[in-house]
Amino acid sequence: MVRRTREEALATRETILDAAEQVFHDKGVAHASLEEIAQAAGCTRGAIYWHFKDKAELFDAMMDRVVLPVEAMLDRAGEAGVTDPLAILRLATIDILERTAKDPHLQRVFEIAYHKCEYTGDAAGVRDRHIASQSECQGTIEAGFRACVAQGYLPKSVNPKEAAIGAMSLVSGLIANWVLDPKSFSLAKHAAPLVDTYFRGLQSTPVVKAAPVMKVVKATPPAKVLPSRRKTA
């Protein structure tokens, strides 16, 4: 009755990860007990403690299983494209959104990461991991936009870092809002148009760049003082 071969052990490990994904999604990470997860996996807590040190390590393993492939994909998109990096960025961005719209696995994990998990001090590893992941992704996209500017696909006035921040925020915001309430709108339908809208905005960036100019006027007279609305108390 009990299974013991190496591959069977790996199978139960995967089963536990599946169960964790399910229970984390239903109850939230903090409120999920290892007993529930074991029950969902058809084993006991003993099996979980054999494969993982504690809940945090289980969570990490569960995330890795899904996030690592996605990150690898993004990296490949970043390194390969020398021809038309803008199109590559566009496709990669839309691809993530459409992939999310289709894959229930991705949906669950994104929902856990965005809405069922507390980035708190005790499990700081989780938070650091997310930050690092974001930061890396951010860097990749920024490099892409830099290439776009260098090769003339975007105006010189575009700030690559800023463009990357906007793109990341738009995409992560879309995913977070959609998984929170999937019936509020169709991610599949709006993904490409919205990304295109943002990219068109980048292409039409004006050439002002007024910031670095120093001392345009020595002393500005207080002509029309705007009504200050501070004091939120």
Add this chain to the structure above:
Amino acid sequence: MVRRTREEALATRETILDAAEQVFHDKGVAHASLEEIAQAAGCTRGAIYWHFKDKAELFDAMMDRVVLPVEAMLDRAGEAGVTDPLAILRLATIDILERTAKDPHLQRVFEIAYHKCEYTGDAAGVRDRHIASQSECQGTIEAGFRACVAQGYLPKSVNPKEAAIGAMSLVSGLIANWVLDPKSFSLAKHAAPLVDTYFRGLQSTPVVKAAPVMKVVKATPPAKVLPSRRKTA
């Protein structure tokens, strides 16, 4: 030593809310115990249970204190503007971001809402509340964009709902990413340019709108079949 007048009671209520905000932020909502909150507030759990039914109600009250004013502000922006609704939307959007960049109070609450709180089944009220809030906000913005299209501030080809989804996602994504790691970029500096980028994208929306056209050709020969990506399941 003990305080009993009405206003003193209200004061301790506020103190408890402050403490809850602090502890929720530090430990996460699920991991925060009422004992910790009471200790931070300089009282006992008895006081908390006097003012609030349980942790969920305490959380709700804490959020209300900050969110309600913001929502009220948004509503005012939505109803008032008949002249140039696009400018009003732009200002309101940027205002929320800049206000967030300045107000530590808002920052903490946003960080709690986005990263320190599990939208799980047991406290479904929290999730529903967030969804309702988002939905209302979404509707307000959508109405604004609709007015923009009607008054010619945006092309007819702009889909107001889609535009609102994008705006909401961009803003919430920006806030979520920034509060997660405030030193990764300056929200105050990039807020206005990024919003403007998105709005420029909307203004330059092409006039395709191919969807509503019916039966252009009776039977389309499969000349070049695009890879269909429907099937959201």
Add this chain to the structure above:
DNA sequence: ATTGACATACATACGCGCCTGTATGTAAAT
């Protein structure tokens, strides 16, 4: 203006369930 009765605004104490971590048992694989 006192006084008593009642409500208010908490503090304290208790019981309970749940969950965690570990220690131990055990049968099959190697």
Add this chain to the structure above:
DNA sequence: ATTTACATACAGGCGCGTATGTATGTCAAT
């Protein structure tokens, strides 16, 4: 025979909800 891959058993703590205690504020009646 030893290790693997779990299942079972045990001890402990923590946090929640509630019940109860209590000192003060409030207010009407006198």
